[in-house]
């Protein structure tokens with residue numbers, strides 16, 4: 001996608017002229033190589049240049065129903081093109097994955113309030129790929145791939161989203177008819193939230209309690225047809241609809257769903273993990289949590305999504321801050337670019353560093369997921385809990401940071417940041433939705449904390465620990481003594497590790513003390529605040545540790561000039577982190593006031609160095625104008641022209657006098673009250 005060809009604002013041009021590294025080299029890193037960047041640009045342009053999409057239409061002014069209908073129309077334009085492109089590329093599975101990965105960015109520009117088919121290509125397809133036996137794969141995958149059926153993932157109910165063991169939908173097996181009967185026995189058992197469910201899809205993976213031979217065997221996945229394939233009418237016994245207006249995700253078509261004696265054939269229970277014999281005998285899976293597998297994959301994918309949202313928000317905030325001038329620092333001088341206010345740098349620069357470190361983490365976690373899944377395929381499930389804990393922890397920490405950072409970026413754009421046309425509202429809504437879906441973040445941190453407490457017990461008893469929590473040994477080895485602070489990157493890592501281990505110890509001790517009077521479960525609940533803090537700190541340890549390892553590798557492989565930028569970014573991330581967590585650090589690390597002042601000074605020095613590179617880094621994220629979709633963040637930096645042009649497009653500005661004047665305002669003004 002070519003950059004906007006209009007004349008670039010001179011302040012922004014001046015900034016770009018000072019960039020002292022190769023921006024393209026950074027872009028190649030961010031997308032995994034020059035070839036991938038080429039592919040991304042090609043795919044983006046292939047879709048976004050299609051006039052049928054009618055991207056000129058600002059859908060934010062449409063009604064709820066019109067928004068949905070336009071989102072469906074646009075999606076179908078995209079998917080038709082997707083299949084055409086896929087054929088042109090060679091039609092392999094890898095080609096499909098390549099297109100889908102790149103569509104992730106593009107789809108946001110096409111349907112800014114969400115994609116009414118997103119679940120079909122993600123959770124629905126993934127569950128069928130990963131939880132079915134070979135016959136089921138052969139039956140369903142071609143139909144899914146060809147979109148002959150469209151599906152979603154229906155797990156959450158009105159009464160339960162977090163505690164999925166207590167879902168209430170039932171699937172009762174009858175060996176005589178070889179059918180399951182699905183029922184929603186209570187109002188709270190209605191499925192509630194599944195994306196695309198309301199009016200878009202005709203099938204769903206339904207998570208339901210399996211009853212067979214008079215016993216409940218826990219939640220199992222079933223593939224269920226919900227609507228007639230010709231008329232799209234709900235099938236008998238299916239009560240289905242849209243859940244209504246939300247904070248965001250307006251075009252995702254989240255739905256509700258109730259069952260009344262709905263028959264589902266035997267072959268529709270997904271049987272890779274748990275099995276049910278035709279006579280109704282249940283065979284347990286090797287690990288009952290295997291049925292949670294799709295959630296784990298999506299949580300892993302959510303890290304790169306968080307990185308990209310931060311990258312987009314900081315691109316907007318930084319470009320705007322380089323062209324906006326306000327408030328002279330020196331009363332006699334001209335008004336500076338607002339980035340010259342150090343507090344503005346403090347708002348934006350650490351965010352840019354987070355986008356880079358989260359990207360490193362996303363790459364690391366994707367590789368780890370792949371290797372643990374391969375082990376799982378050979379029957380070795382030993383590392384599943386580790387992956388579960390890590391993905392829960394990072395999903396929570398990264399999406400919490402994401403929402404916080406995007407909001408800070410909005411604030412950093414002052415009043416204009418509050419405009420829809422600034423482009424930060426959809427990013428924020430998506431960030432905050434991600435804090436809840438795929439596992440509410442407090443709950444995710446508590447899952448990670450379970451692993452930490454187990455590991456802490458293991459460490460105390462001299463057992464073995466997985467690589468990522470070995471720092472607990474150091475804490476135990478210090479025997480109550482505090483970690484001595486040293487002001488290096490590894491020193492900062494050790495300080496955050498000491499804080500995480502110390503907080504884990506406090507939580508552990510809290511539980512041990514309370515256990516004397518309470519059950520372990522009650523004691524664990526009472527320690528909840530400490531547990532979430534420990535898990536959060538552990539998440540930062542992982543981010544910094546992986547950031548250090550990955551960036552050291554990157555520095556070895558890029559030009560010295562870009563290497564310096566990466567070094568600067570890593571230090572920014574580390575120093576910002578320790579300053580933000582200083583309360584926790586002081587509790588467990590021997591750190592003096594002078595050390596803290598030194599860190600604060602170091603931050604200012606880092607800002608000074610990053611001041612010239614920052615624009616190169618955000619340009620290097622390479623969001624084209626249609627993707628950034630922002631009056632404040634376009635490549636040319638012509639924000640004031642963009643703002644007035646966007647305002648003129650308001651539906652209210654299409655006429656001089658609105659009819660409410662004659663209908664209400666004038667009579668009111670003339671009425672003399």
Ligand SMILES: CCC/C=C/C(=O)SCCNC(=O)CCNC(=O)[C@H](O)C(C)(C)COP(=O)([O-])OP(=O)([O-])OC[C@H]1O[C@@H](n2cnc3c(N)ncnc32)[C@H](O)[C@@H]1OP(=O)([O-])[O-]
Pocket residue numbers: 118153155156161162163164165195289290292293295296384385388389436437438439440443447450451454
């Ligand atoms: C576009 C947007 C789309 C959005 C879609 C959605 O939101 S879809 C809806 C998304 N919905 C959600 O995300 C719902 C969120 N809720 C959940 O995922 C689950 O209810 C839970 C994981 C919180 C608890 O589950 P539970 O009550 O069954 O478990 P428990 O607490 O009794 O015991 C914990 C033990 O289980 C272990 N373990 C658990 N999972 C795994 C795993 N995957 N692998 C391995 N192990 C796992 C864990 O290690 C621990 O081991 P320990 O310490 O005993 O040795």
Ligand SMILES: Cc1cc2nc3c(=O)[nH]c(=O)nc-3n(C[C@H](O)[C@H](O)[C@H](O)COP(=O)(O)OP(=O)(O)OC[C@H]3O[C@@H](n4cnc5c(N)ncnc54)[C@H](O)[C@@H]3O)c2cc1C
Pocket residue numbers: 119153154155156159160161162163192193194195249254433436437438439440442443446
């Ligand atoms: C935009 C969006 C899209 C979604 N898409 C889908 C989808 O496609 N398919 C699907 O099945 N679901 C979907 N969901 C549902 C989502 O997964 C759940 O909302 C989520 O898992 C949280 O569950 P809950 O709503 O029951 O929250 P609750 O668990 O009721 O949370 C309420 C509060 O209780 C606290 N709490 C609950 N349990 C505990 C605990 N054990 N310890 C401490 N605190 C606790 C939470 O921290 C929170 O503060 C979606 C949700 C959203 C917002």
